[in-house]
Amino acid sequence: MNATFDPYRDWLGIAADERPPHHYALLGVAPFAADSGTFEREFQERYRRIRRYQVGEHGDDAVRLLNELAKAFETLSQPEARRRYDEQLRRERPELAALAESTKPNPDPTSSGQGSDAPERIASVPPSTSLAARKSTGRAPAAALTSDVSDEASGLVGYRVLDRTSGRQWGPMSFDQLCLGVENDKIDPDWWIVHADWPKPRRAVTVFPELARGARRNLEAVPPTLSTQADPFATNLAPALPAPALAPTKPLRPVRKGFNWIWGMVAAVVILGAILLVLVVIAVRSLFPGFDPASTLARGIRRSGFPSNAERIYQPTGAKVDLLSMLDPFRDSERIPWSRQGNSLVSPPGGPGQLVVRLTAPASYRVVIEARRLNGIESINVGLPVTNGPGMEGQVFAVFDGFGGSVNGLSMVDGRTPDANGTATNGQHFADAEFHTIEIFVIPGSITAYVDDERVIEWSGEPRSLMVDPRFWSNFHRDKLMLATWSSSYEVRRFDLYPGI
Numbered sequence: 001m002n003a004t005f006d007p008y009r010d011w012l013g014i015a016a017d018e019r020p021p022h023h024y025a026l027l028g029v030a031p032f033a034a035d036s037g038t039f040e041r042e043f044q045e046r047y048r049r050i051r052r053y054q055v056g057e058h059g060d061d062a063v064r065l066l067n068e069l070a071k072a073f074e075t076l077s078q079p080e081a082r083r084r085y086d087e088q089l090r091r092e093r094p095e096l097a098a099l100a101e102s103t104k105p106n107p108d109p110t111s112s113g114q115g116s117d118a119p120e121r122i123a124s125v126p127p128s129t130s131l132a133a134r135k136s137t138g139r140a141p142a143a144a145l146t147s148d149v150s151d152e153a154s155g156l157v158g159y160r161v162l163d164r165t166s167g168r169q170w171g172p173m174s175f176d177q178l179c180l181g182v183e184n185d186k187i188d189p190d191w192w193i194v195h196a197d198w199p200k201p202r203r204a205v206t207v208f209p210e211l212a213r214g215a216r217r218n219l220e221a222v223p224p225t226l227s228t229q230a231d232p233f234a235t236n237l238a239p240a241l242p243a244p245a246l247a248p249t250k251p252l253r254p255v256r257k258g259f260n261w262i263w264g265m266v267a268a269v270v271i272l273g274a275i276l277l278v279l280v281v282i283a284v285r286s287l288f289p290g291f292d293p294a295s296t297l298a299r300g301i302r303r304s305g306f307p308s309n310a311e312r313i314y315q316p317t318g319a320k321v322d323l324l325s326m327l328d329p330f331r332d333s334e335r336i337p338w339s340r341q342g343n344s345l346v347s348p349p350g351g352p353g354q355l356v357v358r359l360t361a362p363a364s365y366r367v368v369i370e371a372r373r374l375n376g377i378e379s380i381n382v383g384l385p386v387t388n389g390p391g392m393e394g395q396v397f398a399v400f401d402g403f404g405g406s407v408n409g410l411s412m413v414d415g416r417t418p419d420a421n422g423t424a425t426n427g428q429h430f431a432d433a434e435f436h437t438i439e440i441f442v443i444p445g446s447i448t449a450y451v452d453d454e455r456v457i458e459w460s461g462e463p464r465s466l467m468v469d470p471r472f473w474s475n476f477h478r479d480k481l482m483l484a485t486w487s488s489s490y491e492v493r494r495f496d497l498y499p500g501i
Contacts, residue, residue, distance in 0.1 A: 007061040011050055022089055022096070023072035031096045032086055043073040048183070052175040055195075055207065162192040162201065182208050287350070323357050323481070324495040332356050334474045344493045347485035349375055354473055357481040359497075361385045366498040367481065369438040373430040376488025377405040380430065380438075383473075383482025386463040388444045394466030395478045398440060398449050398457055401430045402486065408456040410447065414465045425456050435493065 008014040012028065014021045024031045027042045047069055053062040075081045090097045159178050160171035171194075173181075181187045182204075189205035205211045329338035329345060334354035339346050347353040371380055379402030387393045396410045399418060408425045409418025418424035429436050429451045440449045440457075449457035468474075473484060483495065 005058065007058065007065055011053075011065065012046065021068075022093065023076055023085065026069055026072040027076065030100065031089070032100045039073055039076045043069060044183075048176070048179050051179055051208075055175075158196050160194045161187060161204070162194060163188070164192060165190075179208075182211065187211070319499070321359070321497040321499070322495075323359075323497050324492065326359075327355055327357065327495070329355070332358065341491070344491050345495075346374070347488075347490045347492075349489040350487060352472060352484065352486055354482060354484040356474075356477050357483070357497075359481065360479050361481055361497075362499040363387050364443045364500055366442070367438075367440045368494060368496045368498070369483070369492060370435050370494035371430070371438065371490050371492045372433055372435045373401070374433070374489040374491055377431075378402060378487040379405075379485065380488075380490045381411075381482075381484040381486065382438065382440060383468065383477070383480070383484065384440065384442055384447060385479045385481065386442060386445070386447065386466055388463045392463050393478060394463035395468055396447070396466035397468060397473065397482070397484065398447065400438060400449075400451060400456070401428055405431065408449075408451070410457060410459055410466070412467050412469050413459070413461070415467065417469075423457055423459050427454075427456065429454075429456075430490075
């Protein structure tokens, strides 16, 4: 910044010995002038000239002087406020009052001993100002108020105004034309102003704060320096920016007011989802009278509080573990609960019933189940965890008499059901309502299953290809044995685990 820069001197032509400047000096009119119309004209011209420097290195000085100009104009444009200010100024600066009296027009020039060309003494006008300029304007001439640096040299050309809502733009234009657009109410506060020297576009209201205050005024006359310039807002140019340097660095979106349709869609989806959930609960309860969502939720909460010592890892000793006596149908049921009848467990009629054994299964084991079908034609299923080392775990349901009562196999392998994964065998075993024995052998990477000594399932492969179908079963007990039935009721009187086959 230039160390000799003086905004009062360089912009307003106020000499150093007239500080602090009074309101008349700021507006460039003679002290105690009576023409109130002059105040607005001078204020508008000086305000416009100084405002161009808001975006330069002297921005702080420009803002300070603009505020002082506004205060001076507000005071002098109101008769009562001006009267009080004149009284105060006469008390504080009596020399100004004497100067004002001495510069009043004399009806008899010869009586004063001076000709009509005698120089006037007007406050706030530098001695170098010509007599003609002082007589015609009562202030410093326009040259004294204009920086000696042109618009082109100072980078104050090449402005563009963008209306992102409609895609219109205007320009390029000078800063004076931009100011004229503001003062004639042709620029909206939410429009954007672009200049090649700016790193990104600026909203009009940030460059011209008066847009937010609603303080814009229509000019009665266009200043002479702008009267010959074309109105840049009279023509709508192409919506695309002509040069990448002027393109905004970030997408600019207009501020949308009122109801947002995106939030409306979100609210509609939430409401429809709630209605659908209520309808599903009603339908499930009508199809499965024994199903109680509240009780199921309560069981889930209670299960989450099981002590960690309830899960034990059995070493390969071969000793039998009676799982049937360990199962609590109320505690261990998923979905529709099972029930205990004597020494047997009975699955719910008609609905999916799933029991989870709260034990961590060993790597190799044998499972023996004795069961019979009480009603229905669908399957009994055994959930089998399978491992082939750390990070190589999987889990799958072995299905017996499933898919209409005639298919046995694993569901699912590589995301496919038994009829498509190569493990399916045909045959019915539980249609006679008699007890039958299921025997399953699991070793790392292999599953073999028998019903009454008839081999019905055989698989070997990568355990990670095995999965529990999440559409029908809870699939987050990956290291647990499970017992389940589908659309049929079974009685299970034996459920034994033999670790370490």
